[in-house]
Amino acid sequence: MSIEIRDLNYTYAEGTPFESIALKNINWKIIEGEMWLLLGKTGSGKTTLIQNINGLLIPKNGEVIVDGLKTSDKNVNIKDIRKNVGIVFQYPENQFFLPTVLEEILYAPKNFGIEISKNELLEILKIVGLTPEFLTRNPFSLSGGEMRRVAIASVLAYNPKYIVFDEPTVGLDYNGRKKIWQIIENLRKAGKTIIIVTHWIDDLISFKPKVLHIQNREISFKGEFNDFIMLGEEELKKRSISLSEKLKLYYCSLKNNITLEKLFQY
Numbered sequence: 001m002s003i004e005i006r007d008l009n010y011t012y013a014e015g016t017p018f019e020s021i022a023l024k025n026i027n028w029k030i031i032e033g034e035m036w037l038l039l040g041k042t043g044s045g046k047t048t049l050i051q052n053i054n055g056l057l058i059p060k061n062g063e064v065i066v067d068g069l070k071t072s073d074k075n076v077n078i079k080d081i082r083k084n085v086g087i088v089f090q091y092p093e094n095q096f097f098l099p100t101v102l103e104e105i106l107y108a109p110k111n112f113g114i115e116i117s118k119n120e121l122l123e124i125l126k127i128v129g130l131t132p133e134f135l136t137r138n139p140f141s142l143s144g145g146e147m148r149r150v151a152i153a154s155v156l157a158y159n160p161k162y163i164v165f166d167e168p169t170v171g172l173d174y175n176g177r178k179k180i181w182q183i184i185e186n187l188r189k190a191g192k193t194i195i196i197v198t199h200w201i202d203d204l205i206s207f208k209p210k211v212l213h214i215q216n217r218e219i220s221f222k223g224e225f226n227d228f229i230m231l232g233e234e235e236l237k238k239r240s241i242s243l244s245e246k247l248k249l250y251y252c253s254l255k256n257n258i259t260l261e262k263l264f265q266y
């Protein structure tokens, strides 16, 4: 199974004076089980692209096919696509609107007509590292990191096959970020297909996701993580990516064909 994006072009407010082209000629195939890192500077079209993936936005040009269902097909119930592609949005806590964590978590599955048992709910809480006591809390009384974990739980609650994280660690401190990466690592191990939008490439070295980089609305790199880093400092700079000290070391280790562990021994 896969998500296939073919010749996707997306224009906001088409045909009006506010018309703005957000994406051009996007071709991308995400195969079940893969992990992808979606990169591009601010305003490059990342959120627009992921909203096209789950049918929140429907392309007029090109097509998006999720497990054989085309988002623009009038005969397809868009909910059948949306329940398979969960998105944890940028600042997801801005979208909380119910009085308790329990109601927040149960909202989306209910909307999709999916029943969730008590055991499943407890399992989800365990995955995101929250205790059952949180269920009766008001979402707005939680810390930033806890809110982020509730947002992830509310997506896991309908058990989507593909999960997109749009800037999952933005605004969190070191420990908060670490916890989120741990959750993502566990979801990956559990077989989920994961797409991450983030500027924290450093944190992803151990994941080695595939990389899609967008620049000037078009794909400027698609391929393996190591090949992306091996483009080198100059090429990456052209793509608005500056290598941190850690990534520079990683680049050296790749170039000299030695493992990072060995490099740190010196």
Ligand SMILES: Nc1ncnc2c1ncn2[C@@H]1O[C@H](COP(=O)(O)OP(=O)(O)OP(=O)(O)O)[C@@H](O)[C@H]1O
Pocket: 012, 013, 020, 021, 022, 040, 041, 042, 043, 044, 045, 046, 047, 048, 049
């Ligand atoms: N609802 C909208 N109406 C008109 N233009 C929009 C709309 N949403 C986004 N855009 C424009 O489309 C382009 C891509 O925006 P998008 O939000 O997809 O970028 P992004 O890569 O997610 O940026 P960021 O890293 O800041 O989140 C931008 O030029 C933006 O101004």
Ligand SMILES: [Mg+2]
Pocket: 046, 047, 048, 090, 166
């Ligand atoms: Mg965005």
